[in-house]
Amino acid sequence: MNVLVTGGAGFMGSAVVRQLEADGHAVRVLDLLTYAGFAAHLAGTGAELVVGDVCDPDVVQRALQGMDAVVHMAAETHVERSLVDAKPFVRTNIEGTRVVLEACRDVSIQLIHVSTDEVFGSTDAGGFVEDAPHLPGNPYAASKAAAEGLVRVWERCYGVRARTVRCVNNYGPRQHAEKAVAGWIRLGLAGQPLRVHGAGQAVRDWLHVEDFARAMGRIVQFEGERSVFHLAARCHRTNLEMAERIAVLTGAPGVELVADRRGQDARYALEDEGTRADLGWAPQVALDDGLRALIALER
Ligand SMILES: NC(=O)c1ccc[n+]([C@@H]2O[C@H](COP(=O)([O-])OP(=O)(O)OC[C@H]3O[C@@H](n4cnc5c(N)ncnc54)[C@H](O)[C@@H]3O)[C@@H](O)[C@H]2O)c1
Structure with a gap:
């Protein structure tokens, strides 16, 4: 497959790029190379790097040309920064996701949206199931929860083929x-x-990024019914x-x-039994x- 990875020059994105290539896919990366993104993170891969903004519809439309799937990971990701200034989080994480959804709708390709356990907020015991209500506790988490809301609506109202992946700390x-x-x-x-x-x-809950990437490799190829995946390390x-x-x-x-x-937040946790069974994956x-x-x- 040809796969577009947004945010592929970041920490987790660059691990996903390596995994997808190892699985035989051709990868294109769309990344703005903010303070958190580095072309050097792609050294040794064959990925094509397109430097651009996920909030720019023309850039995203062009980047999607010839692709079979998009893994959407571009985001502002540091909670402490979001507490100082939420604006870039609202822009990139929410508006950027809307732009990606519109582009996927236009060309009818599969979207895999990467989200976080933080959308649920804190729990004292056990883990959140896939359809638990969202109760984000900081601006970063709120922006990711809003992005998830958009993904759900674009699936329901516009038929975008989307899957959502929530994962724990990598x-x-x-x-x-x-x-x-x-x-x-x-x-x-x-x-x-x-x-x-x-x-x-x-x-x-601490997951090694290569375990996350292995799971993403399986999700990209997944043909079953599951639309929300929980990746936890336990x-x-x-x-x-x-x-x-x-x-x-x-x-x-x-x-x-x-x-x-x-x-x-006191404690983050995901219930991941169904995802593990469906993917045949464990850290x-x-x-x-x-x-x-x-x-x-x-x-
Ligand atoms: N790090 C974690 O533990 C964790 C846990 C759960 C979910 N996630 C999610 O996984 C994804 C990747 O996280 P990460 O830790 O690798 O983040 P990161 O901050 O290391 O990388 C983010 C990447 O997105 C790029 N980017 C930012 N704004 C952009 C824009 N407007 N247009 C294009 N590219 C832009 C950056 O340049 C960077 O390469 C995010 O969606 C994050 O919410 C992360």
């Missing part, structure tokens, strides 16, 4: 240092204490546990607690192995 190669794990590894290797928000009791850790482990692995002097993040990278390999890469 970590792995090429992640921007503003994100927790990548930032902690940098600090640890620089011999500095790892900064953790609040008491570090927020709980996240590997929950408090931020404090995660930082303390990275401190040990990097030889950092320890962890430093700093002011809590505004609107911090392969154990957290400690993934962290050790990543630290070795960054040294």
Whole structure:
């Protein structure tokens, strides 16, 4: 297949590009190369890079020409930035998704929309099922929930062939240092204490980006009924546990607690039984192995 990956020069997008190529697909990337996107992330791949904005209908229409499917990942993704200025999040994540949906409707190709566990907000126990109500807790999550709403409506009202993928926190190669794990590894290797928000009791589920990409490879080829996929690692850790482990692995002097993040959600979790069964997928990278390999890469 010919697959367009929006945001393919970012962290997760560049892993998906590699997986799709390994699966035999030809890949084109549409990416604006914002502060979070790098052409170098595509080094060694055969992907064609189109530098452009997902909010520009002409750019998106041209990028879709000759494609069989689009994996839509272009987004503003850092929660803390969204708390300072939500505007780019509303623009790229919501308006950008509307533009992609319109373009998919015009040419009738399949859309795989990448969303997040954050749309549901927090849960004390268990995981959110696919049709649980959305209760986003920060501007980033709200923009992703709104984008999901648009995808659902364009499916219902205009017959766009769409599937939605929600996944938990990813970590792995090429992640921007503003994100927790990548930032902690940098600090640890620089011999500095790892900064953790609040008491570090927020709980996240950690999936290696190559496991995410393997699942995306299967979703692109999936011909069954499922329209919403939940990709979870079942590997929950408090931020404090995660930082303390990275401190040990990097030889950092320890962890430093700093002011809590505004609107911090206590725990994210997805119920993923159906997705695993339908895709025949499960994560392969154990957290400690993934962290050790990543630290070795960054040294
Ligand atoms: N990182 C996670 O743990 C996580 C978890 C769940 C879901 N997601 C979702 O996965 C997707 C990818 O996340 P990531 O962590 O790789 O993000 P990232 O910030 O590393 O990459 C985003 C990419 O989108 C590009 N981009 C931004 N605005 C654009 C625009 N207007 N036009 C074209 N390209 C633009 C950037 O240049 C960058 O290459 C996002 O949709 C995100 O919401 C991420």
